[in-house]
Each structure stands twice: as C-alpha cells, then as structure tokens.
Amino acid sequence: MNTLEAISSRRSVKHYDPEHRMTEEEIEQLIGHAILAPTSFNIQNWRFVVLTDPELRQKVRAAAWDQAQVTEASITILLCADLNAHLKDPARYWKDAPKEAADILVPMIEPFYADKPQLQRDEAMRSCGMAGQSIMMAAREMGYDSCPMIGFDPDAVAKLINLPDDHCIGFMITVGKALKPAWPRPGQLPLSDVMVRDQFPSS
Template identity: 40%
Template sequence: MNVSEALKTRVSANAFDTKAQLSTEQITELVELASEAPSSFNTQNWHVIAITDPEVRKKIRAAAWDQAKVTDSAVLFAVLGSTKVVNKLSESMELATSAGVVNNEIKDWFETNAAKFYDDQPQLCRDEALRSSSYLAMSLMLAGQEKGYGSGPMIGFDSSEVEKILKVPEHFVVSVLISMGPLATEGNWNRKPRRKNIISFNTY
C-alpha cells in the first residue's frame, strides 16, 4: 500500500475485532514507524503509552464517554506531547551527530536556538506539545493502515482523569487516544467525502 492509498482508505473506525491481539513486537514496530514523524527542532517531544491491560482500558473507557472502541481494539494508544519541549533535545541531537547526519556545530545551534525560542513561552510550549505529537499520531494511523489495521482517534475523554489513570507526568499532555487493530466485519462507516474548497494560493 502506498501513501496515497493509505490516505484514501483510512477511516475513523468504531467497530474493532474484539478477539484480535497484537504482539509487543507488532505494537513496538508501529510506534517506531510513527516516530519517524518530524518534530520542531527535532525535539521529539513525545511519548506513546500502548495500553493492552483490559482493566486499565475499562477505567479509561469510563473516562472517555463509554466509547466501546477504547476497550474493543487490539491496542489503545495514548499519544503524549511534552510541554518541556527541549527536555530531550540533546538526546535526539546526540543520535544525529553519532549517525553523522549533523556535526557538533549544528547540534549546538539547534540546542541553543530551541532553548531560546521556547524559554518562558508556556502557550507556545503547549502548542508544540500538541503539534509535534499530532504528527506522530497521524503517522501512527498511517503505519497501522499499511499493516491492515483500522484506527480510531479520540479526543472525547476527560483528560485529567485519563492522565491520572495512566500516571502521566505533569509536563505531558494527552494529545489523542487512538484505538487500533483489525476491524470487525460490520459496523464501520464508509469514508466521508472531503470538502474540496480548502485551498487558496498566495493569500487567504
């Protein structure tokens, strides 16, 4: 499946095969593919919690409008973005220098300028937590699509309750929950057509 096909076949699924399971390796591969997503200054200011424990999922479902897909899919992902945007930047850049992709001068430039850009900017930091993790979230759904899994993104949940259940550190925001796995044979909608008039050139 190429990217165009993945984009054109993905739907937000509601009905999952409740018997299906994904192995730790399969789940890990999906998250690793998703982490190929870009992030501001290469901060990679994200984290993914893969939730497979039925008891935990029951609790999340109660905090997520009782949406059946929270418990019914093979795996439930919580995609988190960090508001301490530059916290892990040196680690991310270290990987890039070790791989010979950038030199130390560029590494220093990224680290210095990212730190300046986000310093004392709580709104921008929160925006960045949501923005970069959203790129990861969409990448995760496309990776799943290629593997033949359906996905269902959700913002219909009580975030403070979900953060408590998942023991999310204070500087993370739960960007989105995503149910993923093989779909049920019935119960899902077809693709919803898209509006076409969303583009203008050069100015609004």
C-alpha cells in the same frame, strides 16, 4: 499498499474484533514508525502510552463516554507530550548530527521555548498530530484499522495513567482488526473551499 492508498483508505473504524491481539513485535513496529515523525528542533516531545492492561482500559473507557472501541480494539494509544522536553538535556536530540549543525541548533532550543507556555503546548499538539497520522498510516500498511479520538475526559484519563505534571494529552488512537467498515465518508468539502492560493481574499 502505497502511501496514497493508505491515505485514501484510512477510515475512523469504531468496531473491532475484541479477540484479536497484536504481538509485541507489531506494537514496537508501529511505535517505531511513529517516532520517525518530525518534531521542531528534533525535540521528540511525544510520549506514547500504549494501553494493553484490560482493567486500566476499562477505566479509560468509562472516562471516554463508554465508547466500546477503547476496549475492543487490539490496543489503545494515548498520544501525550512532554511540555518541558526543551529543558531536558537538549544535546541528546542532536547527538548523531554533524558537530557544526549541533553547535548551532542545540543552544537555540531552550531560549526558543523559554517562558512561552502557549508555544510549548502548541508544539505538543503539532508533534502529537504528526505522530498520530504516522501511526494511522503505519497501521493501514500493517493490515490494521484505527480511530483517532478526543471524546474522553482528559483530567480523568491523566489520573489513570499517572501523567506527569509537565505533560499533556493530545488525543488517543485505537488500533485493531475491523469487525465492520466505517460509514461512507460523510461529505468532503471541495478544494475550492479549503485551498487558498497565496492569500485569503481581502474583506
């Protein structure tokens, strides 16, 4: 499957085969592709909580309006982010880069985010979004379907996964073998409604 096919065929699947299990190799392959997603300054601030424990997943399902896909999909992934990744040995993010690049960029990381909690959170959401799309595209290539989800109580889920205080949850993605396809696409806006050439019209 090529990239354009993966994009056009990706749907938010709600019904999965609860008997199917992904292998550990498949899970690592999926997350291994997710960590290739871009992040600002290469801070790699995403954290992927892969839920496989049946009891924990049942509790998360209860905090997600009892949506069945949380437990019926092969895995559920919580896309989280470390809001203070810019403070945690930023040199490691550029350890394999040419010295001249690292010497310029590493000193820029901490002051760029310092004392800017909104920017830190915005960056977390951007990073989770790009990694999430990578997960869903990789899942399609691997023969799986997925569903991004925000329908859950983030505070309750944070407690269930022992989320550190300096982390936040972006969203969750279920991945598994579809039992039945998603509904037809409900209606895409025309490009004329969403694509702007150069500037928005003046009011």
